[in-house]
Amino acid sequence: MCIRDRGNVVGIPFFPGVHCLYIRKDLYEQFGYTDPPKTWGELYEIAKDITERGKDKGIYGFGAQLKRCVQITCSWYSWLFSFGGYMVDEEGWPTVNTPTAIDATKFMCKLAWDTAPPEVSEWDYDECATAFEKGRIVMMTHWTNLYPRLSRSVGRGKFEAYMEPIATTDLCPTALERPCTFWGAWYVSVTSLSAHKDAAWEFIKYFSSKEMDKILADYQDPVRKSSYNDPELRKKYPYYEIQPKIIETGKTRPPFPWYEDIDVTLQEYLSKALVKELSVEDALNEAQRICEGIVKKYKQKA
Numbered sequence: 001m002c003i004r005d006r007g008n009v010v011g012i013p014f015f016p017g018v019h020c021l022y023i024r025k026d027l028y029e030q031f032g033y034t035d036p037p038k039t040w041g042e043l044y045e046i047a048k049d050i051t052e053r054g055k056d057k058g059i060y061g062f063g064a065q066l067k068r069c070v071q072i073t074c075s076w077y078s079w080l081f082s083f084g085g086y087m088v089d090e091e092g093w094p095t096v097n098t099p100t101a102i103d104a105t106k107f108m109c110k111l112a113w114d115t116a117p118p119e120v121s122e123w124d125y126d127e128c129a130t131a132f133e134k135g136r137i138v139m140m141t142h143w144t145n146l147y148p149r150l151s152r153s154v155g156r157g158k159f160e161a162y163m164e165p166i167a168t169t170d171l172c173p174t175a176l177e178r179p180c181t182f183w184g185a186w187y188v189s190v191t192s193l194s195a196h197k198d199a200a201w202e203f204i205k206y207f208s209s210k211e212m213d214k215i216l217a218d219y220q221d222p223v224r225k226s227s228y229n230d231p232e233l234r235k236k237y238p239y240y241e242i243q244p245k246i247i248e249t250g251k252t253r254p255p256f257p258w259y260e261d262i263d264v265t266l267q268e269y270l271s272k273a274l275v276k277e278l279s280v281e282d283a284l285n286e287a288q289r290i291c292e293g294i295v296k297k298y299k300q301k302a
Contacts, residue, residue: 003187003189010189011187011188011189012187012188012189012204012208013185013186013187013208013223014186014187014188014207014208014223015145015185015186015216015220015221015222015223016144016145016183016184016185016186016221016223016243016247017074017143017145017183017184017185017186017221018143018144018145018181018183018221018243018246018247018250019074019075019078019141019142019143019144019164019181019182019183019246019250020141020142020143020144020161020162020163020164020181020239020242020246021036021037021043021139021140021141021161021162021163021164021165022132022139022140022141022142022146022150022159022160022161022162023036023138023139023159023160023162024132024135024137024138024139024154024158024159025157025158025159025160026158026159027059027135027138028050028138028139031049031050031053031054031138033046033050036160036162036165037139037165038165038166039165039166039167039168040079040082040107040111040165040166040167040168040171041168041170041171042165043062043111043139043165044107044110044111044114044115046061046139047060047061047062047111047114047115047116047138047139048061048114048115049061050115050138051114051115051116054138058136059135059136059137059138060115060116060117060136060137060138061115061116061137061138061139062111062112062115062116062137062138062139062140063116063117063120063123063128063131063132063136063137063139063140064111064112064116064120064123064128064140064141064142065123065124065125065127065128065141065142066108066112066116066120066121066123066271066274067121067122067123067124067127067271068121068267068268068270068271069124069267070263070267071123071124071125072266072267072270072271072274073263073266073267073270074182074184075108075141076104076105076108076266076270077181077182077251078141078164078181078182079104079105079107079108079167080100080101080104081176081180081181081182081250081251082104082164082165082166082167082175082176082179082180082181083100083103083104083107083167083171083172083174083175083176084100084167084172084174084175084176085098085100085101085104085174086251086254087101087254087262087266088254088256088259088262092254092256092258092259092295093292093295094262094287094288094291094292094294094295095288096262096266096284096287096288096291097281097284097285097287097288099173099174100172100174101284102280102281102284103171103172103174104172105270105273105280105283105284106280107171107172108270108274109273109274109280112274116137117131117136117137121271121274121275125142125143125146128140128142129142129146129149129150132150132154132159133150133153133154141164144161144221144239144243144246145220145221147161147237147239148217148218148219148220148237151237160238160239161238161239161242162242163179163181163242163245163246164179164181164246166178166179166180178249179245179246179249179250180249180250180251181246181249181250181251182250182251182252183246183247183250183251183252184252184253185223185252188204188207188208190204208223210224210226210227213226213227214226214227214230214233217233217236217237221243225244227240228240228243228244257298258294258295258297258298261291261294262291262294262295265287265290265291265294266287266291268287269283269284269286269287270283270287
């Protein structure tokens with residue numbers, strides 16, 4: 001998971017960000033369900049049923065982080081990847097209006113419109129987590145690093161984390177029909193401008209040590225395999241069993257310097273599709289046009 005530049009390590013991970021599916025088992029079982037959904041189509045049907053039966057009581061089947069910020073793109077990537085798409089090609093050119101991207105976006109919108117609370121388009125990290133904690137939503141996609149907080153607020157045994165469902169070809173012809181979700185990571189580095197490089201490196205070694213990785217596990221996801229294999233931690237956090245599998249089967253952002261500008265553009269136009277300001281096709285076509293211009297400018301400077 002280290003960042004390398006021409007063979008040299010330039011970034012050390014200090015915690016990963018991994019998407020998973022959370023289920024409020026206590027509420028899920030009240031609606032007659034036990035096993036987690038295996039496919040996105042199955043999740044939609046379960047979430048829709050829960051919403052239709054629970055909405056009068058303020059209970060909805062599903063929720064996600066869909067605010068116009070980095071969270072909407074992170075959520076969208078999981079559907080895009082499992083549907084068989086990616087946001088750029090091998091040269092870094094955008095591919096955000098392909099038939100696969102359109103299918104993934106339409107599914108995201110349909111899921112939000114039919115099974116989530118009306119204000120889901122305003123949900124960032126905390127808003128989505130709080131709705132789950134309060135029992136307003138029964139299922140949600142969120143980051144695995146939320147697990148320790150949920151253990152304290154919801155209570156062990158009342159919820160669980162699972163790998164996100166798979167997409168099937170009845171939803172999209174290019175669906176992978178295997179697990180493939182989004183993950184990323186935060187890194188620490190020593191800037192070349194630092195006047196205290198040796199001291200900074202000593203801190204990084206301490207901060208990323210096996211001992212600290214285990215201590216920090218109560219507040220964030222570990223980065224070391226030793227922590228995920230630690231019997232004490234695995235008992236405390238059962239999702240450690242799926243976390244490495246999500247990373248192994250998933251995808252992350254592309255390594256192009258212009259990608260942040262593309263991501264910001266996607267945030268705007270995915271949001272416009274979600275709130276019905278534009279059709280999905282019009283939103284993604286406009287995003288593609290703008291993103292192509294971004295890449296052209298970067299390549300001309302190179």
